[in-house]
Amino acid sequence: MQVPAPFEYERATSVEQAIALRAKLGDEARFIAGGHSLLPMMKLRLANPEHLIDINDLEELFYIKEEAGEIRIGAMSRHRDLLDSELLYQHFPIFRDAEKLIADPVVRNRGTIGGSLCQADPAEDLSAVCATLGATCVIKSETGERVVDMKEFHVGPYETAVGDAEMLTEIRIPTASNGGSAYEKVERRAGDWAVVSSGASVWMDGDTITAGRVGLAAVGDNTTQLDGVAELLAGKTASEELYTQAGELAAASCSPQTDNRGTEAYKRHLAMELTRRSLRRAVARAQGQEA
Amino acid sequence: MQVNMNINGEAVSEDVEARTLLVHFIRDDVGLTGTHWGCDTSNCGTCVVLIDGEPVKSCTTLAAMASGHDITTVEGLEVDNVLDPVQEGFMQCHGLQCGFCTPGMMLTARALLNNNPNPSEEVIREAISGQICRCTGYSTIVRSIQWAAEHGTPVSVGN
Structure with a gap:
């Protein structure tokens, strides 16, 4: 039987109170959102918090809305909400692509975007999704809030910019016209972690990619945003040749490891092919040729 | 606590x-x-x-x-000795063999039908995709849920 080690449990009643509690308890405490990453880690003693602060009652963190030229997503929005949101789909279909393949529908009823980003698992999909879209994260503390981009937010595997006395409260994504986005993932079986996944976002002027980003998951550290690929894409005319070049560069820019999900060579092949497919699809969407 | x-x-x-x-x-x-x-x-x-x-x-x-x-x-699911249509469906269509996955399957089915009374086979399969049946009975589970969708309204809680 797997159960977590003993801890104290408290249910937060507001964001302010939750942050104050966290500031008081320091690194012995963790927030618990959906719990579908943290509780398995606690069962395995990979995480051993002495206090859990349950933030599931914080209704102020459940929303997906359009405001000030951005889509703003409350950190407690569940995977199911992200999958179902027409607003999100209309602006960023990459979310629906990714969410369809994150775990399974029952897990998606509980897991949250804030929890996924803060867990920062190297095989987690939403960090790459948010990074390719140029998202920023709102991090609150007792003294105020700061807004950081995904590069600053996602420090490395299981590590983010969120400090002991802070909380990720909102994800902001700038909306722009003529954009397109897509996510491609290969998994061994339904609901499994990715063998490799690739997200792509592009902004177009006619056939020209004015800006584009690609991020990968499950192929090593810090691949959620590949700068080299972004530099390659900027100002180029969309073509199959360009997608292949981007794919080859993506495959060379990651560090997959051989494990029971596949060999390093196979994963590099997937990084290449999935980058090509996600870019192709993102461009087709930007040009209104595909839903 | x-x-x-x-x-x-x-x-x-x-x-x-x-x-x-x-x-x-x-x-x-x-x-x-x-x-x-x-x-x-x-x-x-x-x-x-x-x-x-x-x-x-x-x-x-x-x-x-x-x-x-x-x-x-x-x-x-059962209220006053009246079975939920999902339970009836699992009986009618041989939706279980060893029965280990059955409670979870039936509750997911009930929640699905509460939100979507006439789901397609694809939607049913997606809904139960987070659940494993090791008697390989998915076809009969899907048929059981379709039976429930076609027969009667639920008597149970969970609405």
Whole structure:
């Protein structure tokens, strides 16, 4: 039987109170959102918090809305909400692509975007999704809030910019016209972690990619945003040749490891092919040729 | 710590350790053993219960997190000796063999039909994709849920 080690449990009643509690308890405490990453880690003693602060009652963190030229997503929005949101789909279909393949529908009823980003698992999909879209994260503390981009937010595997006395409260994504986005993932079986996944976002002027980003998951550290690929894409005319070049560069820019999900060579092949497919699809969407 | 919740319409209040998982609370503290405890890793789905009408894996939820909420377990599907159409469907269409996955399958099916009374086969298969049947009975499970969709309205809680 797997159960977590003993801890104290408290249910937060507001964001302010939750942050104050966290500031008081320091690194012995963790927030618990959906719990579908943290509780398995606690069962395995990979995480051993002495206090859990349950933030599931914080209704102020459940929303997906359009405001000030951005889509703003409350950190407690569940995977199911992200999958179902027409607003999100209309602006960023990459979310629906990714969410369809994150775990399974029952897990998606509980897991949250804030929890996924803060867990920062190297095989987690939403960090790459948010990074390719140029998202920023709102991090609150007792003294105020700061807004950081995904590069600053996602420090490395299981590590983010969120400090002991802070909380990720909102994800902001700038909306722009003529954009397109897509996510491609290969998994061994339904609901499994990715063998490799690739997200792509592009902004177009006619056939020209004015800006584009690609991020990968499950192929090593810090691949959620590949700068080299972004530099390659900027100002180029969309073509199959360009997608292949981007794919080859993506495959060379990651560090997959051989494990029971596949060999390093196979994963590099997937990084290449999935980058090509996600870019192709993102461009087709930007040009209104595909839903 | 004290946890209070409604299980199948009955108020339950118990003093438990904060680390108690909902599946163990339901089985060991409340004594409702219809909810099965399987993989312990949120993969197999036999521990699914409804929290406020929504299917959730109870091996990956703390009892404390469910406090204050309405829980439906498989025991709550039947009301006054009248079976839920989902239960009837599983009987009519041979939806179970060993029966281990059945409680979770039936609760997910009930939640699906509450939201979508006429789901396509694809939608049914997607809905139960977080649950594993090792008797390889998915076809009959899908047919059982289709039977329930075609026959009658639910008598149970979870709406």
